[in-house]
Amino acid sequence: MSTKVRVMCFGLSLDGFGAGPDQSLENPLGVGGLEMMAWVFPTHVWREQHGEDGGETGTDNRMAERSFEGIGAWILGRNMFGPVRGPWPDESWKGWWGDEPPYHVPTFVLTHHARKPLEMKGGTVFHFVTDGIEAALQKAREAAGGKDVRVGGGVATIQQYLRARLIDEMHVAIAPTLLGSGESLFAGLDLPSLGYKLTDHVATANATHLVFGTA
Amino acid sequence: MSTKVRVMCFGLSLDGFGAGPDQSLENPLGVGGLEMMAWVFPTHVWREQHGEDGGETGTDNRMAERSFEGIGAWILGRNMFGPVRGPWPDESWKGWWGDEPPYHVPTFVLTHHARKPLEMKGGTVFHFVTDGIEAALQKAREAAGGKDVRVGGGVATIQQYLRARLIDEMHVAIAPTLLGSGESLFAGLDLPSLGYKLTDHVATANATHLVFGTA
Numbered sequence: 001m002s003t004k005v006r007v008m009c010f011g012l013s014l015d016g017f018g019a020g021p022d023q024s025l026e027n028p029l030g031v032g033g034l035e036m037m038a039w040v041f042p043t044h045v046w047r048e049q050h051g052e053d054g055g056e057t058g059t060d061n062r063m064a065e066r067s068f069e070g071i072g073a074w075i076l077g078r079n080m081f082g083p084v085r086g087p088w089p090d091e092s093w094k095g096w097w098g099d100e101p102p103y104h105v106p107t108f109v110l111t112h113h114a115r116k117p118l119e120m121k122g123g124t125v126f127h128f129v130t131d132g133i134e135a136a137l138q139k140a141r142e143a144a145g146g147k148d149v150r151v152g153g154g155v156a157t158i159q160q161y162l163r164a165r166l167i168d169e170m171h172v173a174i175a176p177t178l179l180g181s182g183e184s185l186f187a188g189l190d191l192p193s194l195g196y197k198l199t200d201h202v203a204t205a206n207a208t209h210l211v212f213g214t215a
Numbered sequence: 216m217s218t219k220v221r222v223m224c225f226g227l228s229l230d231g232f233g234a235g236p237d238q239s240l241e242n243p244l245g246v247g248g249l250e251m252m253a254w255v256f257p258t259h260v261w262r263e264q265h266g267e268d269g270g271e272t273g274t275d276n277r278m279a280e281r282s283f284e285g286i287g288a289w290i291l292g293r294n295m296f297g298p299v300r301g302p303w304p305d306e307s308w309k310g311w312w313g314d315e316p317p318y319h320v321p322t323f324v325l326t327h328h329a330r331k332p333l334e335m336k337g338g339t340v341f342h343f344v345t346d347g348i349e350a351a352l353q354k355a356r357e358a359a360g361g362k363d364v365r366v367g368g369g370v371a372t373i374q375q376y377l378r379a380r381l382i383d384e385m386h387v388a389i390a391p392t393l394l395g396s397g398e399s400l401f402a403g404l405d406l407p408s409l410g411y412k413l414t415d416h417v418a419t420a421n422a423t424h425l426v427f428g429t430a
Contacts, residue, residue, distance in 0.1 A: 015231075176413055180408055181408075187399070191393050193395055208418060
C-alpha cells in the first residue's frame with residue numbers, strides 16, 4: 001500500500017522542451033506548446049471527458065487512461081497553475097481550467113506566496129504550499145489517502161523532484177514537433193546518476209511514449 | 216544536379232546526447248555511446264559490410280542503406296577522427312577504423328593543426344582542413360564530383376554547420392538509452408529559427424528515426 005509519486009503524460013518536443021517560450025494567458029504551454037499534447041486529443045478517454053463519442057482506443061488512449069488511474073492528489077508548479085508571477089495581486093486567478101478543473105482531488109501548488117485554499121467544482125481543491133517540494137509532497141501523500149501522487153509539471157518542478165529522487169515513475173510523451181527554445185527537461189539532468197533508467201517505450205504515429213523508473 | 220549536404224544516421228540518446236562523456240581510445244563515442252548505434256548492427260546492410268549473412272531488412276536497414284547512397288565526400292570533426300587533442304605529436308594516428316575505413320571517398324577532417332593528406336585502403340583519403348567549416352565544405356563539394364557531402368559528426372561539428380544553415384538534410388536516430396551527460400545536440404540550438412523543420416519520422420523497435428530539412 002505504498003503511495004507512488006508519478007509524472008504522467010508529460011509532453012516534450014523532439015528537441016527536449018517541456019514548454020515553449022513566452023507563457024501567457026493565450027499560451028499556457030508557451031508559444032507552440034499545445035502541439036506537444038496533440039496526441040491526446042484524438043484518444044477515446046479525452047473525447048469522453050469532453051462529451052464526445054468515439055476516438056482512438058490503442059496505445060495513446062491506454063497511456064492517457066493510465067495517467068488518471070489511482071491518483072489521489074496532484075502537485076503543480078506555480079507556472080502550471082497560472083501566468084501570474086510574484087505575490088498574488090488578489091484572489092481572482094483560479095487556474096487555467098475554468099470552474100471545474102480536471103483534477104477532482106486535492107491539488108498542491110508550489111509557490112513562494114501564501115494564499116488560502118481554493119475550492120472548485122468537481123472535487124478539486126487548490127492548496128498553496130510555501131515551504132518547499134518535500135513539504136508539498138508530504139501534504140499530498142496525506143491527502144491522497146493511499147492513492148498515488150501525480151506531479152503535473154512544469155519542467156522546473158519535475159526536475160526538482162527528480163533531483164531529490166522523489167519520483168517513482170515518469171512517463172513522457174514526445175511529440176513530432178520542434179519548439180526551438182523553452183524549458184529543457186533533460187538539460188543538466190543526469191538521470192542514470194540519479195538512479196533512473198528507461199523501463200518501457202512504445203511509439204505511435206502521434207507520440208513516442210517513454211517510461212522511466214528507479215533502477 | 217546540386218550537391219546536398221547531409222547528416223545521416225547520427226545517433227542520439229533519449230536525453231539528447233550525441234556522444235557520451237569521456238571519449239577515449241576504448242570509447243570512441245564516449246562511455247555508453249556505442250549503445251546509441253545498437254540499432255545498426257542487426258541490419259542487413261551492416262552485416263553485409265562486415266561479411267555476415269542475413270539481417271533485418273525493414274526500416275532500420277533502409278535508413279542505414281540510404282546513409283551510404285550517393286555520398287561523394289565526408290566531413291568529420293577532429294574528435295570523430297580520433298582522441299588526439301592539440302598538435303599532432305606524429306603521424307601514427309590514422310583514425311579509429313584500421314587500414315580500410317568505411318568512407319571510401321575523400322574525407323575532410325576539421326582541425327586547427329595542419330597535417331598532410333593520409334591515403335588509406337579502399338579509397339578513403341583523409342584531408343586535414345585548418346581554415347574552417349566553410350572552406351572544408353567547399354573542398355568537400357569539389358571532391359564529391361556532383362554527389363552529396365555527408366557531415367559525419369560529432370555534435371560540435373554538426374551544430375556549427377546547422378548554425379551556418381549549411382545542412383540540407385539531417386537524419387538522427389534516437390536509441391532507447393539514457394546517457395545522462397555528454398554532448399547535447401539540441402542544447403542552445405533553435406532549429407525552427409534556423410529554418411529547419413521535421414520532414415519525416417518513423418519509429419522501430421530499436422530506434423526513432425527523425426529527418427529534418429529546410430522549411
